[in-house]
Amino acid sequence: MEFNTKTAAPESVKVDCLAIGVFEDLGPTPSARRVDRATHGAVHAAIASGDMKGKRGSLVVLRSLSGVGCARVALVGLGKSTDFGDKAFSEVVSATVRGCGAGVTTLAFAASDWKVAGRAPSWSVRAMVAAARATRFRSDELKTKASDRPAGEDDGNQRLRITWLAEKRGRELETALRQGEAIANGVELAKRLGNLPANFCTPDYLASQARKLARDWHLKVQIFDRRQIEALGMGSFLSVTHGSVQPPRLIVLRYQGSGGSGFANPVALVGKGITFDSGGISLKPGAQMDEMKFDMCGAAAVFGTMRAIAELKPTVNVVGVVPACENLPSGSATKPGDIVTSMSGQTIEILNTDAEGRLILCDALTYVQRFRPAAIIDIATLTGACVVALGNVHSGLFSKDDELAAELLAAARNAGDSVWRMPIDDDYQDQLKSNFADMANIGTPGNAGSVTAACFLARFVKDQHWAHLDIAGTAYRGGTTKGATGRPVPLLTEFLLARAA
Numbered sequence: 001m002e003f004n005t006k007t008a009a010p011e012s013v014k015v016d017c018l019a020i021g022v023f024e025d026l027g028p029t030p031s032a033r034r035v036d037r038a039t040h041g042a043v044h045a046a047i048a049s050g051d052m053k054g055k056r057g058s059l060v061v062l063r064s065l066s067g068v069g070c071a072r073v074a075l076v077g078l079g080k081s082t083d084f085g086d087k088a089f090s091e092v093v094s095a096t097v098r099g100c101g102a103g104v105t106t107l108a109f110a111a112s113d114w115k116v117a118g119r120a121p122s123w124s125v126r127a128m129v130a131a132a133r134a135t136r137f138r139s140d141e142l143k144t145k146a147s148d149r150p151a152g153e154d155d156g157n158q159r160l161r162i163t164w165l166a167e168k169r170g171r172e173l174e175t176a177l178r179q180g181e182a183i184a185n186g187v188e189l190a191k192r193l194g195n196l197p198a199n200f201c202t203p204d205y206l207a208s209q210a211r212k213l214a215r216d217w218h219l220k221v222q223i224f225d226r227r228q229i230e231a232l233g234m235g236s237f238l239s240v241t242h243g244s245v246q247p248p249r250l251i252v253l254r255y256q257g258s259g260g261s262g263f264a265n266p267v268a269l270v271g272k273g274i275t276f277d278s279g280g281i282s283l284k285p286g287a288q289m290d291e292m293k294f295d296m297c298g299a300a301a302v303f304g305t306m307r308a309i310a311e312l313k314p315t316v317n318v319v320g321v322v323p324a325c326e327n328l329p330s331g332s333a334t335k336p337g338d339i340v341t342s343m344s345g346q347t348i349e350i351l352n353t354d355a356e357g358r359l360i361l362c363d364a365l366t367y368v369q370r371f372r373p374a375a376i377i378d379i380a381t382l383t384g385a386c387v388v389a390l391g392n393v394h395s396g397l398f399s400k401d402d403e404l405a406a407e408l409l410a411a412a413r414n415a416g417d418s419v420w421r422m423p424i425d426d427d428y429q430d431q432l433k434s435n436f437a438d439m440a441n442i443g444t445p446g447n448a449g450s451v452t453a454a455c456f457l458a459r460f461v462k463d464q465h466w467a468h469l470d471i472a473g474t475a476y477r478g479g480t481t482k483g484a485t486g487r488p489v490p491l492l493t494e495f496l497l498a499r500a501a
C-alpha cells in the first residue's frame with residue numbers, strides 16, 4: 001500500500017475511485033458538493049433515492065459518471081457531524097478501503113473537509129494511513145490455502161495507492177504520511193510477532209528478529225544467552241526459565257539518534273517477552289490458555305517502536321531491552337515458595353509462579369540503568385487485574401513521575417493510543433511483605449493486582465524517571481477478532497518523536 005498527497009480539484013483526479021463524504025445531518029461536504037455539480041446532481045440523486053443517508057460507515061459506489069476523472073465515486077456516510085470524532089474518522093476510512101471495490105488500485109480521499117474536532121489535518125492524514133493499513137492487515141503466513149484466508153485479501157487490490165487530496169500543499173502533510181507509514185510498519189511488526197504462536201515465536205526466534213531489525217535498520221544489537229544472563233546475576237529472570245527447554249535470551253537493541261559517537265542518556269524501553277505463559281507450577285486454567293502466546297506483546301511493541309523510529313530517525317537515543325523466555329511447568333521448574341536473588345541483590349519469595357512477568361522485568365530494569373537512561377518505560381502484558389480495571393480501551397499507566405506521566409498522556413492522546421493513569425503509591429507496598437525474603441512476588445489475591453505488580457517493579461527503579469505500561473487488555477483481542485493490536489507502538493513512537501522535537 002502506498003500513500004501520497006495532492007492538491008487537485010476532486011472532480012479532476014484520475015483514479016479508480018474517489019471517496020467523498022456525506023454527513024447524516026449536514027449532507028454532502030463541500031468537496032462532495034463540487035463533485036455533485038460536476039456530475040449534474042449524481043450525489044444528490046443518490047441521497048434523494050434513499051441509497052445514501054449518511055449513516056456512519058455506509059458506502060454507495062457510483063460508476064461511470066460523466067463530469068469526473070475517476071471511474072468510481074464512493075459516497076461515504078460520515079454519520080452525524082457532531083459525533084465525528086477520532087473513532088468515526090478511522091471507521092469511515094476503514095469502510096471505504098474495505099468497500100471501494102475489488103478492482104480498485106488507486107483511491108483518492110477528498111477528505112480534507114471530514115474535519116475531526118480538535119485535530120489538525122496532519123493528524124487526519126496519519127490516522128488515515130493507520131486505518132487503511134489496519135484494514136488490509138492479515139496474519140496468514142501459516143495458512144496454506146488462499147481459500148482458508150479471511151475474505152478480502154485475494155481481491156486483487158493488494159497494491160493499493162491512496163491519495164489524500166489536500167487543501168494546500170505543504171511539508172507537514174508529507175511528514176504526517178511518512179510518520180503514519182513508519183508507525184504502521186512498526187504496528188504490523190508487533191502484530192505479526194504477537195500473533196505468531198509459541199512453537200514458532202521462541203525466545204531465540206525473538207533474538208533472530210532483533211538481529212534482522214539491526215541488520216535492516218542499522219541498529220546495534222546484543223543477544224545474551226543463558227550463561228551470560230547468569231554472569232549478569234539475573235537470578236529472578238532465570239527462575240522463570242527453568243521449566244522450559246527453550247533457552248532464554250536477553251535482547252538489547254540500540255538506536256543512536258543524537259550525541260555524535262557516544263550513546264548518551266537514551267530513553268529505555270523494556271518489554272516483557274514471555275513467549276508462552278502457562279503459569280508454570282501455579283498452572284493457569286485451560287480456557288483461552290492459547291492467548292498466553294500474546295504474553296510477549298511488550299517485547300513486540302519494543303521491536304515495533306524501534307522499527308518505526310529507525311525509519312523516522314528522530315534525534316533521540318533509544319535502547320530497547322527484552323528479557324525473553326517461556327514460563328512452563330516441569331520437574332525442574334521453580335516452585336511456589338522458592339526464593340531467588342535478583343540482579344539488584346534483593347531477594348524474592350515466589351509465592352505464585354504465574355506472576356512471572358515482574359520476575360523477568362525487575363532484572364531487565366536493573367540492567368538498563370547502566371545506560372544512565374533519561375527515562376525508562378516498561379511495557380508488559382502484566383496482570384489480568386488490569387484487564388478487569390480498564391478492559392481493552394486504555395493501557396494502564398503507572399508512574400510516580402508526574403512529568404513523564406504527562407508526556408505519556410499527551411503522546412497517547414495524539415497517537416490515538418490511550419492510557420489511563422493508575423495509582424502506584426507506597427501504601428500498597430505492604431502487600432508485598434514476605435516472612436522469608438525481601439519481598440514476595442504477589443500481593444493479596446483479589447486486591448489491586450495491577451497496582452501491586454507496578455509497586456513490585458518500583459522497588460527496582462529507585463531515583464529513575466520511570467513509567468510502567470500494563471497492556472494486558474490492549475495488546476491483543478480475544479474471541480472472533482482474536483489477534484494482536486500492535487499497541488502501544490503508536491504511543492511510544494509519538495512519545496519519542498515528541499522528545500526529539
Ligand code: BES
Pocket residue numbers: 277279295352354355356357381382383384385387442443449472473
Ligand atoms: N500474563 C499474565 C497476565 C495476563 C492475564 C495478561 C490475562 C493478559 C491476560 C501474567 O503473567 C499473570 O499471569 N499474572 C497473574 C498475576 C497473579 C498471579 C498475581 C494474574 O494476572 O492473574
Ligand code: MN
Pocket residue numbers: 277279353354355356357
Ligand atoms: Mn503469568
Ligand code: ZN
Pocket residue numbers: 274277295354356357381382
Ligand atoms: Zn505473563
